[in-house]
Amino acid sequence: MSRRVNVIGVGMVKFQKPGASDDYNVMAAKAARTALEDAGVPYEDVEEAYAGYVYGDSTCGQRALYEVGLSGIPIVNVNNNCATGSTALYLARQAIEGGLAECVLALGFEQMEKGALASKFTDRTNPMDKHVGLMSDVQGFGDAPPTAQMFGGAGREYRWKYGTKRETFGKIAEKARKHASKNPYALFNQVLSLDEIMASPEVFDPLTRYQCCPPTCGAAAAVLCSEDYARRKGIQNPVWIAAQAMTTDVPSVFGEQSMIKMIGYDMTALAAKKVYQKAGLGPEDVKVVELHDCFTANELLTYEALGLCKEGEAEKFIWDEDNTYGGKYVTNPSGGLLSKGHPLGATGLAQCTELVWQLRGKADQRQVEGAKVALQHNLGLGGACVVTMYRRD
Template sequence: MARPSAPVYVVGVGMTPFVKPGQEGAADYPELARIAGTRALEDAGVAYDEVEQAYVGYVYGESTSGQRAVYELGMTGIPVVNVNNNCSTGSTALFLAAQAVRSGAVDCALALGFEKMKPGSLGSTYDDREQPMLRHIELLAQISEVKFPPAPWMFGAAGREHMAEHGSEPVHFAKIGYKNHKHSVDNPYAQFQTEYTLDDILASKEIYAPLTKLQCSPTSDGAGAAILASAEFVERHGLAEQAVEIVGQAMRTDFESSLSTRRARDVIGYDMNVKAAQAVYEEAGLGPEDFQVIELHDCFSANELLLYEALGLCGEGEAPALIDAEDTTYGGRWVVNPSGGLISKGHPLGATGLAQCAELTWQLRGTADKRQVDGVEAALQHNIGLGGAVVVTAYQRAER
């Protein structure tokens, strides 16, 4: 796949702290959107009336909540597209905004995502129609014992499968939780900022073995935003010093393997992860070895382990060795989830992908404070939603 003829740049990012839902006095979604959107505009140094289109993501909310959210920034009559793609909603908004700029339709677009969630495990909203994940769940039920809530069961089953096939052990999954909680200590936006011992991770409440509570992402309230711009816009506004280029981006949805396999990893989207990553590497002219920092979708530690292999950081079955060598933290070959990831930073579904974008933008600019990774030249983002869609994005500084 050839590189796009029209480059796309992230010129401004902003987010709110991610917090536990249901707290008294917590901000409503319009306020969350206002804070994140305003911070992104201020970071870019542009006014809202220069934004020509807005793509606004959320999973839990009424129709046209996207309009209500961005009206906090201004009411300029621009197209506002409401986006809902399960846990990959935020990165889908980013993908669509980038498409709009890359196509030449606009010079400046806003991608914004927010979520105001209910405490506790995710549940369905409507019970009078087929659930979109029904076929995935029915297939997995033929492979694995059924356990509710479904999300930890589905990812936990894939973790058990890896243990049976490749010899990974519960401690490998726990080490991922340990790493991500340790990273979040230096992230003021993270829902959790507490470091735990490995024994703490292993001893926390079992959700679905090998997953314990401290290896599972929490429900969260929060918002994130990014301003995307064309080369002409960057030049006109003098933004080259802070601009981060999207050098590769791909979205993929489920392949037949997701519903015809006898493998738990395929039910949770392994094939679409692999194919999206490969498309991005080809477009960007980069390989896994060329990235220094990665934000990936660690909704559960089992998914992060599987993603090491799907994204090509190591070969199939080699993730445990990568973990034992501490190659995915500071001092290793990559720093994965310096933000704390979904496990510790939090997971407000519509905002997750845009928070990842913000973290990687700060890393590439060298402004990530105590989380800063040394010598960042390229960064990789992965965000998935079951049912299913995945977006993978590669970034470099504009001058590179």
């Protein structure tokens, strides 16, 4: 029998543009201390730590946590592209659930550079070479940032398949800005109209500039514990992980000449199916969702992959405003990656932080009324997808 895993503490720093943030170790230590303070436990109680980041030298996790304490615990560094933060969470959850530890810290941080993502190692096989090769075969390789070409290509494939309007993708960015305007931790708090979003420079059809997440610096953390530990500490009615699944690429990713498949649609659908089966709950039981909106195209596709709407119905879902307050779900109340920002290693734990606040009823102006079940989706090309369901009784 596996053990219930509670999330008893969360914390994050305000996300910043590259060049405007503290160093990675300062941001990370602040997020970790905030999560520990939120949990009401000392660092000495933490038995293991999983530290996630994508851009940084080896053992940055140790350097960051040395700011918090020198306790001699195992510190494991994690890199799983944009799913890094939720991968650290996944490993921390496994340690508690498997009885290997009673209290574990998951930490994610990123100190990014300006501009589009780029490979740091050009003298060896690129781990994304199969993805790039498929894209070149399907649509060619242009001048736009590679990830924008990938996700934009998936959006274009969807648009051609269903006759979706370009403005439908823009509506997602409009929602993201509106939500972020109420989040003090978000990078972009300024509301934008649909007209402004559509008038911004085109990056790769159907994506305009304001439909692409920005390079961001930041950190977030979560403290996980067992039921026994929570009871000893007198922690009442904590948020807990009802189910979690991680998936990687499946044969359809490269076998169907589809940009939609290549950017992780089937990974997401498989992870969501596993989570719903394990939790004994479905998308209809969820009120609030933090999903991986690195580009508006991916948010639209993820609605369908998670089962929030049926395949081919995302456009109606968006224009009916079933993705925001007053609709069926509130997606990305934080503003998401599009407006809150996307520090790669921190994103998964920032999503976790927002959802824990939501389930505690402590999300201030962003609070989703009656939220008892929350869903998190974090995607990394190359590939990894983590879907997590949280509950509070």
